Structure formats: structure tokens, C-alpha cells
Amino acid sequence: xxxxxxxxPQAAEGDRMQKLSASGHERSALKRNGLxxxxxxxxxxxxxxxxxxxxxxxxxxxxxxxWPALSELGLSFFTDDRWAANVNxxxxxxxxxxxxxxxxxxIAIAIPVSLGIAIFLTEICPPKLRRTIGTMVxxxxxxxxxxxxxxxxxxxxxxxxxxxxxxxxAGTGLTxxxxxxxxxxxxxxxxxxxxVMNTVPSxxxxxxxxxxxxxxxxxxxxxxxxxxxxxxxGVILGLGRALGxxxxxxxxxxxxxxxxxxxxxxxxxxxxxIANQFSEADGLQxxxxxxxxxxxxxxxxxxxxLARFMLNRMNQRAPS
Amino acid sequence: MIKQVAAAFIATSLAATASAATITGAGATFPYPxxxxxxxxxxxxxxxxxxxxxxxxxxxxxxITAGTVxxxxxxxxxxxxxxxxxxxxxxxxxxxxxxxxxxxxxxxxGALRLDGETLADIYQGKITTWNDDAISQLNPDLTLPDxxxxxxxxxxxxxxxxxxxxxxxxxxDSFKNEIGEGKSVAWPAGVGAKANGGVANQVSGINxxxxxxxxxxxxxxxxxxxxxxxxxxxxxxxxxxxxxxxAANADWKDAEGMYLVxxxxxxxKSWPIVGAxxxxxxxxxxxxxxxxxxxxxxxxSFKNGGDMATDLNYIPMPDSVVSMVKQNVWSQIKDDSGKVxxxx
Numbered sequence: 010x011x012x013x014x015x016x017x018p019q020a021a022e023g024d025r026m027q028k029l030s031a032s033g034h035e036r037s038a039l040k041r042n043g044l045x046x047x048x049x050x051x052x053x054x055x056x057x058x059x060x061x062x063x064x065x066x067x068x069x070x071x072x073x074x075x076w077p078a079l080s081e082l083g084l085s086f087f088t089d090d091r092w093a094a095n096v097n098x099x100x101x102x103x104x105x106x107x108x109x110x111x112x113x114x115x116i117a118i119a120i121p122v123s124l125g126i127a128i129f130l131t132e133i134c135p136p137k138l139r140r141t142i143g144t145m146v147x148x149x150x151x152x153x154x155x156x157x158x159x160x161x162x163x164x165x166x167x168x169x170x171x172x173x174x175x176x177x178x179a180g181t182g183l184t185x186x187x188x189x190x191x192x193x194x195x196x197x198x199x200x201x202x203x204x205v206m207n208t209v210p211s212x213x214x215x216x217x218x219x220x221x222x223x224x225x226x227x228x229x230x231x232x233x234x235x236x237x238x239x240x241x242x243g244v245i246l247g248l249g250r251a252l253g254x255x256x257x258x259x260x261x262x263x264x265x266x267x268x269x270x271x272x273x274x275x276x277x278x279x280x281x282x283i284a285n286q287f288s289e290a291d292g293l294q295x296x297x298x299x300x301x302x303x304x305x306x307x308x309x310x311x312x313x314x315l316a317r318f319m320l321n322r323m324n325q326r327a328p329s
Numbered sequence: 330m331i332k333q334v335a336a337a338f339i340a341t342s343l344a345a346t347a348s349a350a351t352i353t354g355a356g357a358t359f360p361y362p363x364x365x366x367x368x369x370x371x372x373x374x375x376x377x378x379x380x381x382x383x384x385x386x387x388x389x390x391x392x393i394t395a396g397t398v399x400x401x402x403x404x405x406x407x408x409x410x411x412x413x414x415x416x417x418x419x420x421x422x423x424x425x426x427x428x429x430x431x432x433x434x435x436x437x438x439g440a441l442r443l444d445g446e447t448l449a450d451i452y453q454g455k456i457t458t459w460n461d462d463a464i465s466q467l468n469p470d471l472t473l474p475d476x477x478x479x480x481x482x483x484x485x486x487x488x489x490x491x492x493x494x495x496x497x498x499x500x501x502d503s504f505k506n507e508i509g510e511g512k513s514v515a516w517p518a519g520v521g522a523k524a525n526g527g528v529a530n531q532v533s534g535i536n537x538x539x540x541x542x543x544x545x546x547x548x549x550x551x552x553x554x555x556x557x558x559x560x561x562x563x564x565x566x567x568x569x570x571x572x573x574x575x576a577a578n579a580d581w582k583d584a585e586g587m588y589l590v591x592x593x594x595x596x597x598k599s600w601p602i603v604g605a606x607x608x609x610x611x612x613x614x615x616x617x618x619x620x621x622x623x624x625x626x627x628x629x630s631f632k633n634g635g636d637m638a639t640d641l642n643y644i645p646m647p648d649s650v651v652s653m654v655k656q657n658v659w660s661q662i663k664d665d666s667g668k669v670x671x672x673x
Contacts, residue, residue, distance in 0.1 A: 094486070094515075170534075179520045289385060
């Protein structure tokens with residue numbers, strides 16, 4: 010231990026300690042960062058848990074509030090052909106039928122139109138126009154639903170009635186509601202479809218064109234296969250909105266509480282029925298309406314689950 | 330500048346709230362036209378305003394039961410048991426008629442004749458075109474088109490619904506068994522609209538439509554009112570005379586809890602669908618001042634509202650009934666110390 014160094018072992022030890030450990034300032038910074046990290050983690054986790062909690066309590070309270078109706082009405086809630094509060098017959102069938110039919114009409118119209126707009130915007134449209142049309146489509150998505158309702162009632166229904174009196178004697182009905190819903194969800198589906206189409210690398214496009222493909226062939230064989238999953242997401246988003254849309258539908262659906270196997274005639278949807286009756290309902294009617302809310306919740310849930318399932322299958326099949 | 334305006338605005342609004350009371354109520358749309366006329370007159374005279382939300386009778390009952398308004402209004406009377414259960418009292422404030430309104434091109438105002446059974450069949454979807462034999466037989470002088478009939482009805486719980494279905498259930502057994510009477514009914518055919526105003530709007534918009542509204546709404550919207558066959562077998566036009574004739578049959582004295590519906594009354598001149606519109610209040614009120622203000626308004630309306638009501642085709646309550654209301658009903662409305670609020 011005879012070295013030229015004047016440092017004693019004790020001092021060297023202390024020196025090393027000092028080198029290894031942080032200074033007081035650094036230590037407090039570390040401590041602070043640790044705390045920030047923990048707080049950050051806890052708040053983000055809390056937020057995520059809050060969603061679960063909300064979902065759970067909403068479902069729970071709907072089940073709880075709807076239980077008296079379910080136990081009293083039993084299966085007739087799902088099989089009775091009318092919603093007649095005066096005789097305590099609450100059949101959800103007319104409302105479920107109306108909800109599904111209007112949404113299907115809306116989707117059937119909205120998908121091809123949205124696809125057309127998206128293809129035009131990404132593939133064919135001159136760049137100058139692209140911005141303008143794109144912005145207009147997005148603006149359409151921001152129009153409040155009540156405006157569509159008023160337009161449907163004041164313009165669309167009278168138009169249908171005066172031009173097709175044999176099909177639409179009153180102008181209102183499931184098809185009218187479906188048309189309004191289609192217009193409402195077109196911007197959603199269009200926006201999503203356009204965005205996913207834009208993600209296709211231009212080198213793929215250009216290669217296809219280079220091989221001599223027409224625009225249609227490029228869209229059909231290059232763009233389409235790679236954006237199918239993303240488009241489905243847009244469709245589901247639109248369908249979700251169509252299923253739950255209330256005000257616009259209430260205005261034009263005709264509010265008939267009887268199950269009529271009609272597509273153009275009047276009917277009701279779950280959301281419209283609840284909107285019309287909930288404010289004045291009590292007792293069994295109130296419970297039945299809440300149960301109806303649960304049914305809508307489950308339908309929306311089922312649609313989302315189906316979409317997930319289809320997405321998964323698509324991803325498995327698609328060669329990566 | 331803006332500050333000054335704001336200050337002035339706040340000052341005036343404060344002054345307004347300090348000096349004037351606002352009476353809050355909600356319910357039937359059937360008497361709404363006359364209540365709003367009364368409210369204007371009352372405000373001019375006393376400075377007290379009325380905030381009446383015409384949300385339908387079902388909503389009115391719901392809101393007064395929940396205690397969110399000072400009074401509720403309903404065209405369908407509550408049964409004595411229901412009143413007792415919820416600690417409520419009711420009294421008739423005004424009477425009026427429900428009229429069938431039609432929109433058929435080529436048919437003049439007031440020309441179409443209908444009877445109860447035909448009306449019931451139309452609303453059950455059994456009669457679907459205007460030139461159906463059942464309608465033609467009642468109207469030998471009219472040439473009716475083959476337009477499809479679109480029945481228009483109330484989508485929400487409504488006292489007008491109650492009066493109309495109460496009448497149809499009396500004159501048609503199939504209606505009684507298939508549909509039944511009530512505030513909220515499932516109609517097999519046609520279009521549901523919101524409130525009296527919504528029905529009037531739909532009927533005027535749809536060729537081939539038929540609807541039912543309180544008489545004042547038919548007048549305000551220039552709708553074509555059909556004649557109805559009454560219990561005596563006579564066709565009568567809807568006007569204050571025929572409403573009055575039906576109302577004259579009313580026996581309020583023997584009606585427990587003032588539960589009385591005036592449909593399908595006897596008499597050659599009686600209009601078949603007449604009803605009273607009721608006011609509902611709690612027997613024990615938390616806010617004695619608000620209740621007192623409301624009663625003062627109704628008292629004023631009983632005294633001064635008759636002409637305004639008649640102008641709108643309503644029928645004011647006869648004096649004998651008014652004093653009955655004050656003696657038997659208003660005497661039950663007390664504050665939390667048990668003191669009767671209405672002091673004449």
C-alpha cells in the first residue's frame with residue numbers, strides 16, 4: 010500500500026462514494042422524476058380504469074332499472090308486437106326492427122357513396138379541388154343532427170310525399186329515416202376511407218400504373234385490398250352513430266309503435282321511442298324503457314364485437 | 330358602454346325578479362292557447378308572469394308528482410285513488426272540445442261527416458282509402474278521392490289522446506278490445522306527431538291525413554274540421570254551441586275527486602268529444618307563496634278569463650262549479666303548518 014499518492018484509503022473511499030452517488034441536487038431531481046413518473050402512471054391507469062368503471066356502472070344500473078320490467082314482462086318483451094303503455098304491453102320488437110332497418114338502409118346507401126367520394130378525392134380529383142371538397146365533407150360531419158331532422162321534416166318528407174305518393178303517403182317512415190341517417194354518416198365513412206386510402210404508398214400506385222393498369226384496376230386490385238380493414242372501421246363508426254341517432258330520427262320515422270313489416274311505412278326506433286316517452290314514464294313503463302336502453306346498448310356492443318371479429322379474420326388472411 | 334348596458338340590464342332584471350313572481354306549471358297542450366292568453370292578461374294587470382310548459386298531460390302529472398313545478402295540468406283526470414296516493418288535488422279549469430281534422434283535396438271545410446265507428450276503423454287501419462264505402466255512405470253528397478288515409482296521432486302521453494280514445498272505446502268494441510283507451514296508446518297505422526301543434530302541422534302537410542286536435546288548434550291552423558255523429562244520432566258541427574251543449578250535462582257535484590270525462594254525452598246538439606282540462610296541485614305545499622300566487626292566477630282566470638276562453642272555442646267553467654272548486658278543493662291546499670293557503 011505504499012504508493013506515491015497522498016490519498017488515504019478512507020479518503021479514496023469517500024471520493025468513490027461521491028463519484029458513484031448523485032449530488033444532492035441530482036438526487037432530488039431523481040426523486041422528483043420518480044414521483045412524477047408514479048403520478049403519471051397512476052393518473053393514466055386511473056383514467057383507463059374510470060372508463061371500465063363507467064361502462065360497468067352504466068350497464069349495471071340499466072340492468073338494475075330494467076329488471077322489474079324484465080321479470081314482469083318476461084319473454085313477451087321481445088315477442089309482443091306493440092308498445093302500448095295504456096294496456097301495459099311493452100314489446101320491444103317494433104323498436105328493434107325499426108332501429109335495425111333504418112341503420113341497414115343508411116349503411117347500404119352510405120357505403121357506396123362514401124367509397125365513391127373517397128376514391129374520387131384520393132385518385133381522380135385535381136389537387137386544387139381536393140382540399141375544398143375534403144373540407145366540405147368534414148363540415149358536413151359537424152352539422153348538428155337536429156338540423157338534419159328539420160331538413161328531413163321540412164324538405165325531404167314533403168318531397169317524397171309529393172313525388173312518390175303511393176310509396177310514401179305521409180312522407181315519413183323507416184326509409185325516410187334511413188335516408189337522413191345515410192346523409193349523416195356519409196362524412197364519417199368518407200373521412201376514414203379517404204385517410205386510409207392516403208396511407209397506401211404511392212410507389213405501389215405508380216408501379217401499378219407503370220404496368221399499364223387503369224385507374225379502376227389500381228383502385229380494385231391495389232388500393233382496395235390494402236385498406237379493407239380500415240374502411241370497415243369507418244363503416245362501423247357510421248353504423249354506431251346510425252343505431253343511436255335520436256332527434257333526427259324521431260322527426261321523420263313516423264313514431265308508430267306497432268310492428269308493421271314495412272320498409273317504407275312508419276315505425277319507431279329504440280332511441281326515438283325512449284325520447285318520446287321517457288320524460289313522462291313511471292312504474293313499469295319507465296323500467297321497460299330503461300330495459301330498451303339496455304337492448305340498444307347490447308345491439309351496439311354486438312355490432313362492435315362483430316366488427317372486431319371481422320377485422321381479426323381479415324388480418325389473419327391478409328398476407329403480411 | 331358595454332359595462333353600462335350590462336349594469337342596466339342586471340339592474341332591471343333584478344328589479345323585475347324583486348317585484349314580480351313567476352308561476353311555474355307544466356302539462357297539457359290542450360288548454361295551452363287559453364292559458365297563454367290568460368297569462369298575458371294577468372301579467373298586464375298584476376305584473377306576475379306564468380311560465381307554462383306545454384309538454385303533454387303525461388309530463389304534467391310526472392312533473393307535479395316529482396314536485397318540480399307549482400302546478401301540473403292534465404286533460405285526463407287522475408282517479409281519486411291516484412290523487413290520494415300522491416297527495417294531490419285536482420280541479421277542472423276549462424273545458425274544450427277535441428275535433429277530428431282532415432286534409433282531403435276537394436273536400437270543403439266542415440263538409441265531411443264521420444261517425445264514431447268509422448273514425449275507430451280508420452284509426453285501426455281497417456279503412457285505408459277516402460272513397461271507402463263506410464265513408465261514402467255517410468257522405469252521399471261528396472265525391473271522395475281514392476287517396477290513402479294517413480291517420481295522425483299523438484306520439485307522447487297526451488290528454489287529448491285520452492279523450493279521443495275514451496270516446497272511440499265507447500263507440501267501438503273492436504277499438505276497445507284491440508287498442509284500448511289511455512294517454513299513451515299504440516296505434517296500428519299512421520304517423521305519430523308531438524303535441525297538438527305537431528298533429529295540426531302534419532295534417533296540414535299530408536294530403537289524405539286525418540288527425541284530432543283541441544278545437545283552438547284547428548282554428549289557428551285553418552284546418553278542415555269534420556262533423557261527427559253524436560249519441561243521439563245527429564251530425565253536429567264543432568263549435569262553442571255544441572261543446573256547451575255537451576258540457577251542460579256535466580254533473581261535477583257527484584264526481585268524486587272531480588273525476589269526470591265528458592265524452593259521448595246525450596243531447597241532440599252535443600259534440601261527442603268534450604273534456605275538461607284539470608289543474609293538479611299538492612295538498613301540502615313547501616312553497617306557500619308560489620302556491621298562493623298560482624291560486625290567485627286561477628282565481629283571476631275564473632273571474633276574468635271567460636271571454637278569452639269563448640273566443641278560442643273553449644267553455645269557461647260555470648260559476649256554480651267555480652265556487653265548488655274553491656270550497657271543496659282549494660280548501661285542501663295547505664302550507665306545512667297546516668294553514669289553508671287560499672283566503673278569499
